[in-house]
Structures are given as structure tokens and as C-alpha cells.
Amino acid sequence: MEIEQLEKVASQVRRDIVRMVHACQSGHPGGSLGCTDLLVALYFERMKLKEQDGKVVFDMDGKDEDLFFLSNGHISPVWYSVLARKGYFPTAELGTFRKLDSRLQGHPTTHEHLEGIRIASGSLGQGMSVAIGAALSKKLNNDKSTVYVLMGDGEQQEGQVWEAAMFAPHHQVDNLIAFIDLNGQQIDGPTLKVMNNRDLGAKYEAFGWEVISIEEGNDMASIVKGLYEAKGRLGHGRPIMVLLHTGMGYGVDFMMGSHKWHGVAPNDEQLAAALAQLEETLGDY
Amino acid sequence: MKKYTFTEKKDTRSGFGAGMQVLGQQNPNVVALCADLVGSLKLEAFIKENPERFVQCGISEANMIGVSAGLTIGGKIPFATTFANFATGRVYDQIRQSVAYSGKNVKICASHAGLTLGEDGATHQILEDIGMMKMLPGMTVINPCDYNQTKAATIAIAEHEGPVYLRFGRPVIPVFTDADQKFEIGKAWMVNEGTDVSIIATGHMVWEAIQAGEILEAEGINAEIINIHTIKPLDEEAILKSIGKTGCVVTAEEHNRIGGLGDSVAQVLVKNKLVPQEYVAVNDSFGESGTPAQLLQKYGLDAKHIVEAAKRAIARK
Numbered sequence: 001m002e003i004e005q006l007e008k009v010a011s012q013v014r015r016d017i018v019r020m021v022h023a024c025q026s027g028h029p030g031g032s033l034g035c036t037d038l039l040v041a042l043y044f045e046r047m048k049l050k051e052q053d054g055k056v057v058f059d060m061d062g063k064d065e066d067l068f069f070l071s072n073g074h075i076s077p078v079w080y081s082v083l084a085r086k087g088y089f090p091t092a093e094l095g096t097f098r099k100l101d102s103r104l105q106g107h108p109t110t111h112e113h114l115e116g117i118r119i120a121s122g123s124l125g126q127g128m129s130v131a132i133g134a135a136l137s138k139k140l141n142n143d144k145s146t147v148y149v150l151m152g153d154g155e156q157q158e159g160q161v162w163e164a165a166m167f168a169p170h171h172q173v174d175n176l177i178a179f180i181d182l183n184g185q186q187i188d189g190p191t192l193k194v195m196n197n198r199d200l201g202a203k204y205e206a207f208g209w210e211v212i213s214i215e216e217g218n219d220m221a222s223i224v225k226g227l228y229e230a231k232g233r234l235g236h237g238r239p240i241m242v243l244l245h246t247g248m249g250y251g252v253d254f255m256m257g258s259h260k261w262h263g264v265a266p267n268d269e270q271l272a273a274a275l276a277q278l279e280e281t282l283g284d285y
Numbered sequence: 286m287k288k289y290t291f292t293e294k295k296d297t298r299s300g301f302g303a304g305m306q307v308l309g310q311q312n313p314n315v316v317a318l319c320a321d322l323v324g325s326l327k328l329e330a331f332i333k334e335n336p337e338r339f340v341q342c343g344i345s346e347a348n349m350i351g352v353s354a355g356l357t358i359g360g361k362i363p364f365a366t367t368f369a370n371f372a373t374g375r376v377y378d379q380i381r382q383s384v385a386y387s388g389k390n391v392k393i394c395a396s397h398a399g400l401t402l403g404e405d406g407a408t409h410q411i412l413e414d415i416g417m418m419k420m421l422p423g424m425t426v427i428n429p430c431d432y433n434q435t436k437a438a439t440i441a442i443a444e445h446e447g448p449v450y451l452r453f454g455r456p457v458i459p460v461f462t463d464a465d466q467k468f469e470i471g472k473a474w475m476v477n478e479g480t481d482v483s484i485i486a487t488g489h490m491v492w493e494a495i496q497a498g499e500i501l502e503a504e505g506i507n508a509e510i511i512n513i514h515t516i517k518p519l520d521e522e523a524i525l526k527s528i529g530k531t532g533c534v535v536t537a538e539e540h541n542r543i544g545g546l547g548d549s550v551a552q553v554l555v556k557n558k559l560v561p562q563e564y565v566a567v568n569d570s571f572g573e574s575g576t577p578a579q580l581l582q583k584y585g586l587d588a589k590h591i592v593e594a595a596k597r598a599i600a601r602k
Contacts, residue, residue, distance in 0.1 A: 061359050110387045118358050120387045123378050129348045130383055133355020133363070136340065140316070141359050160379070163348035171340070 001045050006220045008281040009085060010040045014251045015278045016081035016094055016285065022271040024098040027106065030261040031152065032078035034183050034218070034246035038150070039082045041223045042068060046231070048145055049086075056087045058115035066145045067134055069119060071127020072152035072181065073107040074263070080104050083116035084285070091285035125158025127151060128178060132168050132239075135176040146234060150179045154186030156197045162207075168239040169208025176239040177230045178209075182217070183248040185259035204241040217246035252277055286502040287477045289495050291459035297489075298396040298453050300432035302327025304439025305364065309335045312443055316356055320346045320367040325455075326396055328366065346371045347379050353391045354383040362443055363391050369398035369452055370411040377417055384448050385421040392442050393418075394451045398428075399539035400567065400584055401489055401577035402455045410572035416544025418450040419517040425470060426517040428452040428538075428546075430491035432460045434514060437468035445470055452488065454539075456577040459492050471515045473523035479509035482595045483527040483534040487513050487546050490537040490565070490586065497591035508595060516546050521553050528554070533561040533598040537591055539581075542566035561601035563594040 001009075013036050021027040043049070047066040049056050070079050077097065084091040089103075096102035103112035107122030119130045131149035138145060155161060168176060180200060188194045201211045210233050214226035223244075230240045248262070249255030252274040255266075266274055308315045309331045317331050318340045332339045340356075342349040346367055353363035365372070372395035373380070384391045400410050419426045425447060429435040435453050442449045462474075476491065477498055486494035491512045498508040509527050513520065528534050534554070536547035547564040554560060567584050581587040 063359060067358070119354060119389075120382050123382045125347075126351050126379055126383050129351020129379075130355040130358075132348075133352035134358045135355070136352065137356045137359030137361050140338070140361060143359070160347040160351065163343075163345035164351065167342065167345065167348055167352070170343075 003220050003224065006040055006044055006224070009044055010036050010220065011279045012282040013040060013078060013081045013085060015275060015280055017077040018252065018266060018271060018274045019284065020077045020081070020094055020097040021265045023095060025265045026098055027077055027265060028074040028263045029077065029265070030185070030248040030255060030259070031072065031075040031181065031183065033252060033255060034248045034250050035075055035150065035181050036078050036251065037218050037220055037223050038179065038244055039078050041220060041227060042148060043082050043086045045224055046227045047148070058088055060118060062118065063141060064143055064145055067118065067147045069121070069127045069131040069134070069147070069149040070108060071121055071149055072124060072155050073121030076104070076106065076108050079108060085282065088115040094285045124152070124155045125160040128161060128164040131176060131178070132164055132173050135173045136171070138175055146231065147176050148179070149176070150181060153180055153182045153184065153197065153200070154191050154194070156180065156200060157195045165204060165207045165209070172237045173239045174235050174237050177234070177242060178239065179242045179244050181246055182243055183246045185248045185262065187259065187262050189259055201243050208238060209241040210238045211241045211243065213243045213245070215245050217244040218250045286498050289461045291461045293460055294457040295432035295460050296455060296457050297429060297432055297435040298325065298455060299327050300429070300435030301394060301396065301439050301451070301453055302330060304436040306330040306334065307440055308443050309338065312362065314360055314362045315443055316340060316361045316363045318342055318349050318353055318363055318365045320344055320349050320371065322367050325368070326366045326394070346376045350376045350379040350391070351383050354387060354389045357389045357391060364394050365391060366394045366396070368409060369395035369414050370409055373414040373417050373450070374411060381421060385424050388423060389448060390446055392449045392451060394439070396453055397455045398452045399454060399489065400572045400580040400586070401539060403577050403580065404574050406574040407571040412541040412567050412572065413544065414452060415516055415538070415540050415546065419549065423447060424517065425449045425515065427470065427515050428488040429514045430488055430512055431458060431462050433462045433464050433466060434468065437466050438514065441468040441470060454489055456489070458489055461492065461495070471518045471520055473520035474512040474514065476510040476512050477508065479507040479531065481507045481531055482509070482599050483531045484508050484510045484537060484591060484595060485513055485524065485534060485546070485550055486510065486537040487516060489539050493581070493586065493588045494537050494591055496588035497595065500588060500592050501595055506595065506599070513546060516549055519549050519553065524550060524553050525557055528558060528560050533602050535563045535565060535591060535594045535598050537565040537586070539586060540566055541569055543569055561598045563598040565591050565594050
């Protein structure tokens with residue numbers, strides 16, 4: 001897909017995010033908006049997905065297709081919107097987010113059999129281990145496709161992340177591309193103040209990862225270029241870590257760059273202000 | 286009293302290792318994972334025959350559970366192995382979210398459960414694992430009683446779709462069940478039919494219950510002994526049928542009295558038919574260093590204590 005088209009999808013996904021969070025008056029818009037461009041680039045450009053008659057189809061085993069895992073499950077709005085816009089389930093279902101009897105739980109779950117989700121996440125630090133397991137499963141199945149996983153930068157404070165970080169190079173999990181959303185923010189404030197997890201690239205390199213950076217993590221052309229670079233480095237005995245520099249709340253001026261919009265929903269007025277900044281490109285749900 | 290004899294003593298963990306060897310040969314999807322305890326878990330034969338299907342995780346149990354959950358995606362059947370303490374309490378949230386809530390076909394296989402791991406002491410003697418695991422929705426909880434039953438259970442859980450907690454131990458104990466038994470998850474085993482008291486036992490306590498049954502018989506008390514190897518789902522029918530006949534029950538387990546087999550049986554009684562129940566279990570405490578026999582005696586879990594509990598239960602009828 002052309003960069004311009006990807007940007008159009010991203011604009012609609014951002015509209016979906018603020019509308020979903022507004023409708024239930026809860027959820028996490030900040031990180032969702034920041035990672036919108038990555039998820040759109042992955043699902044609409046980079047990932048090889050199973051299709052039938054021109055439509056994506058979902059099965060749990062995901063053999064011979066690329067897999068994506070969201071470890072920082074609280075940014076579920078962006079994932080749900082991207083999955084729906086890609087065609088995994090009807091976009092109308094986005095209106096049920098976080099409401100009773102919805103398949104779109106506050107944090108992603110397989111429990112409700114929502115197409116596109118392969119593991120529950122929300123309790124942080126677990127997703128990379130799961131992605132590594134899925135990548136090992138692909139190797140055992142002689143399946144050449146790729147596994148992607150996204151984590152938050154605050155999430156790097158979890159110990160399990162570093163167990164997984166040690167494991168993947170040791171076992172030469174070189175069909176795995178991991179991302180850290182470097183937005184520098186977490187619930188209690190800037191990550192550098194809450195718990196300084198500086199020099200993440202150097203840390204992963206020391207653990208044996210191949211590390212690359214996408215400095216403009218909200219610029220579609222930069223992301224697509226970075227994704228191709230990451231893909232090109234697969235298969236050489238090392239897992240790939242992509243440091244994705246994003247802005248929390250990107251795309252909505254009053255939400256940008258602050259941890260205050262980590263887990264707060266906009267009111268009616270703020271919703272209107274946000275939507276005025278985001279072009280409706282694919283039709284609201 | 287039906288006679289149970291044995292020609293050898295073996296550890297249940299070796300039964301697990303033997304079961305894994307069979308699975309390695311029979312089921313190409315079975316993958317074994319271990320957190321730096323290959324010798325203790327008796328995985329050598331599986332690893333020798335299937336090196337590509339063994340994943341050494343190092344001393345990183347949380348990651349091992351996550352990797353196991355991921356391996357199921359693509360159809361693998363991971364057996365995640367370590368000591369019971371590190372397989373449950375240490376990684377409860379990982380099991381809860383990545384395995385149980387996610388409905389993953391992971392087998393958590395835990396050795397060195399209970400007091401009878403012995404000299405290592407309370408840091409390693411988990412007595413709360415059955416409770417933690419049975420509280421997880423969808424989790425099957427199995428605690429086999431000897432080498433043969435552990436081997437059979439290991440092979441059986443590979444055929445069961447869904448998460449399983451398989452608990453076994455370190456000490457050598459009599460091998461008294463059939464070598465060629467068929468293991469049915471959730472189905473109680475009638476060890477001995479009786480009329481005066483039902484003794485419902487799991488794990489290492491089944492042999493203690495058999496010895497208690499012989500002591501009681503000598504005193505003219507006819508004990509029905511039931512082996513509940515599957516604590517969840519519980520064979521309620523077998524329990525109700527037995528207490529309908531005997532009118533009282535003793536539960537015996539190598540676990541805290543809070544949250545274990547005894548409480549599961551008590552729930553069945555409360556819902557269906559109230560009869561006196563006596564617990565043979567650890568009385569809400571941690572363990573300590575000692576030999577397995579010394580510990581069973583000190584913490585009130587040996588045959589003698591089962592005999593006393595049976596008499597108390599009968600007296601309350």
C-alpha cells in the first residue's frame with residue numbers, strides 16, 4: 001500500500017480510538033494513538049496474513065502467516081480498530097468496546113474468541129515470552145513466517161522481559177521482531193523519573209539482540225522503511241529489536257507528549273476537538 | 286481389606302520421566318521445557334531421544350510459562366517442568382493470564398511437591414499449590430499416587446485439550462498400582478471397598494491410607510479407601526456414593542488444610558449431604574527440614590494420624 005493510503009487508514013484508526021474511549025468513558029488513548037502508525041504499517045503493508053477470497057481469515061494456529069502479539073495490552077483500542085479495519089470482524093463491533101457482553105474487553109483476550117487475538121495481555125511483561133514461544137513453534141513446524149511483538153517502554157521495568165531478552169538470543173530465535181514503544185511516559189510520569197530504564201538499545205545489544213531504531217515512529221514512511229530493514233536482518237541467528245520513538249497521544253494536539261492521557265477518556269467537548277483534527281477517511285463505525 | 290503389595294519403591298517423578306519418554310516416541314507435538322532441573326525432573330531420556338523438542342529455559346520460570354503458552358500456537362503440546370513451588374506460586378500471574386485465561390494447552394508438571402521433598406525445607410515445600418491451581422477456571426489438577434499412576438497420568442494429559450497442573454514428588458515410595466493401568470482424568474479409583482468410613486486420599490497419602498486401612502481392619506473397622514488423583518474436576522459421584530454407604534469421611538493430602546482436596550470434598554458435602562469430615566492435612570503452617578517420614582509424622586500426615594482421624598469421624602456419626 002502507498003504511504004499516503006496507509007496514512008489515511010491511520011487517520012481513521014485514530015478517529016476510532018478516541019470515539020471508542022469516549023463512548024465507554026474509559027480506556028487508554030495515549031499509547032494507542034502513539035502506536036497507530038506502527039500497527040497500520042504492520043497489518044496493511046508488512047505482515048503476510050492468511051486470506052481467503054480476498055478477505056483475511058483467522059485461525060488460532062496461524063501457520064504460514066505472520067503473527068502479531070501485543071504485550072502492552074492496555075493499548076487495545078488501536079489493535080481492535082486495526083483488526084476491524086483490516087476485516088477480521090465488523091467495525092460496528094468497535095462500539096461495544098469495554099461494555100458488558102462485548103468481545104472487545106478492556107484488555108485483549110482469547111476468551112471471547114475475537115478474531116485476531118491469540119493471547120490475553122494486560123498484566124505486563126508476558127507478551128515477549130509468548131511471542132518467543134510462537135516463534136519456536138514456527139521453527140519446529142518449518143514455517144518461515146515472522147512473529148512480531150510490541151511492548152511498552154515502561155513495561156521494560158518488568159523482570160520477565162529480561163528473562164525473555166536473555167532467552168531469545170541464546171536459542172537463536174531469529175524469526176522474531178520485537179518493538180519497544182519509546183514514548184517516555186508511564187502512568188506515574190516520565191519513565192526516566194519513575195524508574196530510569198535508560199539505554200535500552202545498549203541493554204538489548206548486550207543481551208545479544210540486533211537493535212535498530214525508528215527515530216520518527218509516527219512517520220509512516222520511516223516506519224515502513226524501518227520494517228523492511230528489520231525484516232532484512234532476520235534469519236541470522238539473532239532476534240531483532242526495534243526501538244520505536246513515538247509521541248504518546250500523537251495526532252491529537254492536546255493529548256500529545258503527556259502521561260496524563262495514558263488512561264483517561266475525553267469528554268464530549270474534547271472528543272469534538274480531537275475529531276476535528278482527524279480526517280474521516282474510511283467512514284466512522 | 287484388599288491386599289496391596291509392592292516389590293519395589295520408586296519416586297513419582299521417575300514415573301513422570303518414563304511417561305515423557307513414551308510421549309516423546311508417540312506424539313511428535315509434545316515439547317518439554319525445563320528451568321535448570323533436568324535431572325530432578327527425570328527428563329534425560331526424553332532429551333536424549335528428542336533433543337530438538339527440548340527447550341532449556343534456565344532459571345527463568347516466568348519466561349518458561351510464557352514460552353509454553355506461545356508454543357501452543359502452531360499446535361505444540363508444551364510440558365513445562367520444574368519444582369512445584371516455582372511452577373505455581375512463583376509464576377501464578379503468568380499461568381493465570383497467559384495459560385488459563387488464554388485457554389492454552391499447556392501442561393505444568395511439578396515435582397518436589399509437599400513436605401516429602403524433605404531436607405530442603407519450607408522454601409521448597411509448597412503446600413498451597415493445589416489450592417492456587419484449582420482456583421483457576423479451566424485448570425485440571427492431578428496429583429497421582431505412585432510411579433505407575435504418574436506415568437499413566439503423564440501420558441493421558443497429552444490427549445486432554447486444555448491446561449493441566451500435574452503434581453508429583455521426590456521421595457521413593459511403594460509402587461502398588463498396575464503398570465498397564467488406563468488413566469482416566471476426573472475418575473476416582475476405588476482402592477478398597479468398605480462400610481464404616483470413607484478415606485479419600487491423593488498423592489503420596491494414598492499409600493498411607495492403605496496402611497491405615499490395614500490397622501483399622503485389625504481393630505474391626507472396615508474402611509473404604511478412594512484415590513482421588515484428579516482434584517479438579519472432582520469425581521463427586523464417587524464421593525457421594527461412598528459417603529452414602531459409610532456416613533463419614535476422612536480426607537488425606539500432603540497440602541495445607543486450607544484450599545486443598547479436603548475443602549473440595551467439603552463443598553460436595555455441603556451441597557449434597559452433610560456427614561462428619563476429618564482433615565488429614567498440614568494445619569496452616571509451613572514445613573521444615575527433615576526426612577520425609579519424620580515430616581509426615583510431625584505434621585500429622587502418616588498412617589497413624591489417618592487411623593485417629595477415621596475414629597474421630599466415626600465417633601461423630
